[in-house]
Every structure is written in structure tokens, then in C-alpha cells.
Amino acid sequence: MTLVLQILLYLFELYSYALIIYILLTWVPGARESTFGDFLARICEPYLEPFRRFIPPLGVIDISPIVAILVLRFASSGLVRIFELFLR
Numbered sequence: 001m002t003l004v005l006q007i008l009l010y011l012f013e014l015y016s017y018a019l020i021i022y023i024l025l026t027w028v029p030g031a032r033e034s035t036f037g038d039f040l041a042r043i044c045e046p047y048l049e050p051f052r053r054f055i056p057p058l059g060v061i062d063i064s065p066i067v068a069i070l071v072l073r074f075a076s077s078g079l080v081r082i083f084e085l086f087l088r
Contacts, residue, residue: 005083012076016069019044023065 022040025031032041051064051071 002083002087005080008079009076012072012079015043015047016072019048019065019069019072 018040022037022044025037025040031037048065048068051068052062055064055067057063
């Protein structure tokens with residue numbers, strides 16, 4: 001069961017890094033239109049879209065990705081707690 005938890009936590013961490021890279025691509029002109037940018041958009045935008053619907057940008061700064069990453073971190077720590085309950 002701990003192997004399943006380790007794999008899930010690794011996937012959460014990997015997805016967090018994908019979100020960070022996707023956010024950083026907005027600072028590089030034309031990077032989001034590349035093949036790599038398109039790939040990241042396909043895996044990151046479905047997760048970011050609900051946050052963007054509820055959290056409006058502050059001027060030109062979009063803080064919804066920060067909230068999305070925090071929610072992902074809270075979900076991973078909650079997952080650890082759930083696994084701890086079942087392993088006792």
C-alpha cells in the first residue's frame with residue numbers, strides 16, 4: 001500500500017512541476033505555442049480552468065495557478081493522512 005502512496009505522491013509532485021513550468025512559459029514569448037507548450041497546455045489547462053473561473057486576475061497578474069498548486073499540495077498531504085488512517 002505504501003508503494004501506491006509513493007507513486008501517487010510522485011505523480012502529484014510531477015504535476016506540480018508541470019504547472020510551474022507552464023506558468024513560467026508565459027514569460028517567454030512564443031514558448032506556449034511550441035510543441036512542448038501545447039503539451040503542457042493540454043495537461044494543465046483542464047486543472048487550471050476552474051480556478052480561473054472563480055479567481056479573477058489582479059490586473060495583469062493571474063494568481064489562480066498559485067492557488068491551484070496550493071490545492072494540489074493540500075490534496076497530497078490529505079492523501080497521506082488518509083493512507084495513514086488505513087495503515088494503522
